[in-house]
Amino acid sequence: MTEETSGAPEGRLPNAHGPGARVPVAGWTDVAARAALRELFDTAVAAADPRSVLAGHLPEKPRSGRCVVVGGGKSAAVMAAALEDAWPDVDLRGTVVTRYGHGVPTRRIEVIEASHPVPDQNSERGARRLLRQVEDLTGDDLVIALISGGASALLAAPVAGLTLADKQVINRALLACGANIGEMNAVRKHLSAIKGGRLAAAAAPAKVVTLAISDVPGDDPAVIGSGPTVADASTFAEARGLLARYGIDAPAAVGKRLDRDDDETPKPGSLPEADFRMIATPMMALRAMAAKARTLGLTPLILGDALQGEAAQMGSVMAGIALSVRAHGQPLAPPAVLLSGGETTVTLSPRPAGKGGRNTTFLLGLAIALGGAAGIWAMAGDTDGIDGMDEIAGALLGPDTLGRAAAAGCEARAALAGHDSHGFFAAIGDLIVTGPTLTNVNDVRAILIA
Structure with a gap:
C-alpha cells in the first residue's frame, strides 16, 4: 500500500x-x-487521455522508409488522431480498430469500428486489414502499434480452421465464467492469427514500437489486448487447462485447434527486442x-x-x-x-x-x-x-x-x-x-x- x-x-x-x-x-x-x-x-x-499524454512517448521520427500505424482498442482512434497531431510532417498510413461509437476524425490513418466485448465481422475485417498493412516491410520501415483495452475482442482474426462464430462462442463463455483477464487472453491468443506476438512476427523485419494504455492488473504487456506485438509465454496446454477448469464446452473446431502444440505463439526470444512504451496506466x-x-x-x-x-x-x-x-x-x-x-x-x-x-x-x-x-x-x-x-x-x-x-x-x-x-x-x-x-x-x- x-x-x-x-x-x-x-x-x-x-x-x-x-x-x-x-x-x-x-x-x-x-x-x-x-x-x-x-x-x-x-x-x-x-x-489517461491520449491527447495529453501520447506525444511525450513517441520514438524518434523515421528518417527513411515507411511509417505504418496499426492498432486496436477503445482508445485506438483517439490515439491515432493524437499521433497525427504530434507528427504532422510524417507520412503516416495504416489502420486502427476501435469500438462502435469510439471513432474520432483522422486525416491519414483509417479507423474501423467493431463490436466489443464479443467480436463481429468488422472485428475480423479490421484484424485482417492490420495484417495486410504490415506485409512486405523492410528493416528501414517503422511500425507504430497503438494498443489499448478492448483490443482482444476488436481484433479477431481466427486462425485457419476456425470461424468467427467459434470465437464468439468462446468469448461469451469466458466473459461469463469468472476467468480473469490473463486467463481469458491465454485462450484467445491460441485461437488467433494476430494476438500473442503474431502481429509483430508478421511485421518483421520492420522496427515495431508499441504505445499502450494499460487496462490490466500488473500492466503486463503480454496481456494488454492479448499482446499482438509481444512474445507469449502461455501455451496450448495452459489454454486447454483453463477451458477444463471453468467447464467450458468448446466447439469441436476449437478443441481441435487447442491440440495444435506444433503451432505455438511466438515465444520469448523468438521476436526482435520489443520497444514497448506505456503511455497511461x-x-x-x-x-x-x-x-x-x-x-x-x-x-x-x-x-x-x-x-x-x-x-x-x-x-x-x-x-x-x-x-x-x-x-x-x-x-x-x-x-x-x-x-x-x-x-x-x-x-x-x-x-x-x-x-x-x-x-x-x-x-x-x-x-x-x-x-x-x-x-x-x-x-x-x-x-x-x-x-x-x-x-x-x-x-x-x-x-x-x-x-x-x-x-x-x-x-x-x-x-x-x-x-x-x-x-x-x-x-x-x-x-x-x-x-x-x-x-x-x-x-x-x-x-x-x-
Whole structure:
C-alpha cells in the first residue's frame, strides 16, 4: 500500500446545503462528498487521455522508409488522431480498430469500428486489414502499434480452421465464467492469427514500437489486448487447462485447434527486442486521484492498482477497511479516501435476471456490508465509461443508499443475487454516465470516510 499524505492543504470542499444535502459529518455533506468523488473519477479519466499524454512517448521520427500505424482498442482512434497531431510532417498510413461509437476524425490513418466485448465481422475485417498493412516491410520501415483495452475482442482474426462464430462462442463463455483477464487472453491468443506476438512476427523485419494504455492488473504487456506485438509465454496446454477448469464446452473446431502444440505463439526470444512504451496506466490514474484528493482536504491511501477477485466479495472487504478508518483511525485517520484500481470479476448465474457490471456489483457488496454506516461514501467506475456491457461507467453510494433503494422498492441482496446492480442504482438516480471517454485504464474506486 502507498500512503499519499504529504502537502495536504487545510480546508475541504465547502458544505452544500439545500435539497439533497444529507448526512453532514465532520464538515462534509452528502452533496459535497458525492461531488468530491465524481471529481476524483473525472481526474482519473483525464490522467489517461491520449491527447495529453501520447506525444511525450513517441520514438524518434523515421528518417527513411515507411511509417505504418496499426492498432486496436477503445482508445485506438483517439490515439491515432493524437499521433497525427504530434507528427504532422510524417507520412503516416495504416489502420486502427476501435469500438462502435469510439471513432474520432483522422486525416491519414483509417479507423474501423467493431463490436466489443464479443467480436463481429468488422472485428475480423479490421484484424485482417492490420495484417495486410504490415506485409512486405523492410528493416528501414517503422511500425507504430497503438494498443489499448478492448483490443482482444476488436481484433479477431481466427486462425485457419476456425470461424468467427467459434470465437464468439468462446468469448461469451469466458466473459461469463469468472476467468480473469490473463486467463481469458491465454485462450484467445491460441485461437488467433494476430494476438500473442503474431502481429509483430508478421511485421518483421520492420522496427515495431508499441504505445499502450494499460487496462490490466500488473500492466503486463503480454496481456494488454492479448499482446499482438509481444512474445507469449502461455501455451496450448495452459489454454486447454483453463477451458477444463471453468467447464467450458468448446466447439469441436476449437478443441481441435487447442491440440495444435506444433503451432505455438511466438515465444520469448523468438521476436526482435520489443520497444514497448506505456503511455497511461492504472497507477498513473490513481496517483492523479491522490493529488486531487489532497486539494480537497482528504488524506489519500492507494491500496493497489491491480486488485482482483469477485466484485461483491471485494466490496465486503473494502467495507471492513472503511469501517476501521471511521472507528479507529486505522490504517489512516479521517477525513480520508481509500483509492484502488484493477479488475474484479462477476461470475454469472445461468440465467441472470438483470444487468450489471463489475463496479456496480462491487458497490452493492460494499453497501450491504456497510449497512448504512454514517460518514462513508463511495464511487466505483470503469474509466472507459462502460461497466459491463451497458453504457454506464459506474455509480455512487452514500450512507442513505440502502434506505432510498428500499423506498423505491429495491432490495440490495435481491439485486445482487439477480445480477441487477445497474437496475438498483438506476432506481435511485446514482449511476455515473459519461459516454465514451476514449481511454481505458480499467476500474477505479474511491471510498471517502469523513
